[in-house]
Amino acid sequence: MLLCLTTPLNEVNLWVLGGVGLVAGLLGSMLGVGGGFIIVPILSLALNLPIKVAIASSLVAIVANACTAAGIYTKAKLTNIKLGLLLETATIPGAIVGGFAAAFIAPSILSAFVGLALIYVAYTMVTRQHFISTDTQPDDHLHPTEPSNVSNNLSSSLMDSYYDQNLNKVVTYKVAHLPTGLGTSFFAGILSSLLGIGGGIVNVPVMHMVMGVPMKAAIATSIFMIALTAATGAFIYQYYGNIYPFIIAPLTIGIVIGARIGVELTQKVKGLVLRRIFGVLLFLVAILMFLKTVNVL
Amino acid sequence: MKNAKWDEGSFKNWASLVFRVGIAVSLALIVIGFIILIYISGFKDIQPLVRLEQIPAAIVISIGILVLLLIPIAQVILSIAFFSMNRNRLFIGISMAVLCLSAISLILALT
Numbered sequence: 001m002l003l004c005l006t007t008p009l010n011e012v013n014l015w016v017l018g019g020v021g022l023v024a025g026l027l028g029s030m031l032g033v034g035g036g037f038i039i040v041p042i043l044s045l046a047l048n049l050p051i052k053v054a055i056a057s058s059l060v061a062i063v064a065n066a067c068t069a070a071g072i073y074t075k076a077k078l079t080n081i082k083l084g085l086l087l088e089t090a091t092i093p094g095a096i097v098g099g100f101a102a103a104f105i106a107p108s109i110l111s112a113f114v115g116l117a118l119i120y121v122a123y124t125m126v127t128r129q130h131f132i133s134t135d136t137q138p139d140d141h142l143h144p145t146e147p148s149n150v151s152n153n154l155s156s157s158l159m160d161s162y163y164d165q166n167l168n169k170v171v172t173y174k175v176a177h178l179p180t181g182l183g184t185s186f187f188a189g190i191l192s193s194l195l196g197i198g199g200g201i202v203n204v205p206v207m208h209m210v211m212g213v214p215m216k217a218a219i220a221t222s223i224f225m226i227a228l229t230a231a232t233g234a235f236i237y238q239y240y241g242n243i244y245p246f247i248i249a250p251l252t253i254g255i256v257i258g259a260r261i262g263v264e265l266t267q268k269v270k271g272l273v274l275r276r277i278f279g280v281l282l283f284l285v286a287i288l289m290f291l292k293t294v295n296v297l
Numbered sequence: 298m299k300n301a302k303w304d305e306g307s308f309k310n311w312a313s314l315v316f317r318v319g320i321a322v323s324l325a326l327i328v329i330g331f332i333i334l335i336y337i338s339g340f341k342d343i344q345p346l347v348r349l350e351q352i353p354a355a356i357v358i359s360i361g362i363l364v365l366l367l368i369p370i371a372q373v374i375l376s377i378a379f380f381s382m383n384r385n386r387l388f389i390g391i392s393m394a395v396l397c398l399s400a401i402s403l404i405l406a407l408t
Binding site: 063082086092244253 | 306308309310312313314316317319320323324327328330331334335342343344345351354355358359361362365366367368369370372373376385387388391392394395398399401402403405406408
């Protein structure tokens, strides 16, 4: 992790790196994503760092962001640790596969598919009425379908509850559609390592929309998972010598400060506002993905 | 879970503590390394490759990064301890699987 001599690098401005980390931490912790969708484009496009160095730096910064936010969310009992661990059994293999695949797959092809998926999810999150109404009627969508007999035991043990400050009540929920969640978690792991993102852009919508987890619990659980997933990806990038301490240090300091501010703001903002911001951000990321695909960026 | 020696609420408090202490330690190391770097090289555009005189700063920052990346793994170990005390075999197995998978990537990184 100390001396990396694989790629010729341009000089970088420490203030800019710290600023990128700050913004990524702020938005990432508010939306339950790692912030990689901000870090990777800026490092590779604005600072001209090689894409693999940008991804590796992003993954380490994401771990810092996720650990900071997870400490607060876990204390608030928002995190469903059992669900997070279960989904990680699929996400970590995905992260390992994605880390090794990064050397072989053309990123432009993958970016196009991801862009399409993001547009669909963003559209759904912003426009679906049942999705938007969950702030005032949280229990209505908590059991979208009864779990099958086979997974009934597991689903029951994943049941969790938390106190919602906005609703002033304890919200209890079950988890449904575990196989779908595990499948998409594997996909999220691949994306995380391949693109240097946390995987929250996949995990949060799936946990909320498909698995019936309330938005705030989905964000907190996603943050918990992102820490493990991004760390796994970072280890794989370290194996290829793409970790540079002097790039990561200012990024990490900035992202931790941003994450603390973001978590404080999250508790004062309603879930509906969060979802809409998240939806708009997904559209922006999708556009960036397409621009990258056609080599405009 | 009613008769559990270690209830889920306490477990989440401990998990939160591990996150907080871990991030504090790693961030302290990274900040100290960063200050050493600034002291050596000044606050200007910097070459990411480590020069000879910057090695002390790089070592401290690298240890901080390693501590940071080990926090989630420590969290999994804490989970194994919690589920073991509560004799929750299903989640002991799930946590062990996660730990083994994480260990594979860690071993790769250290080789």
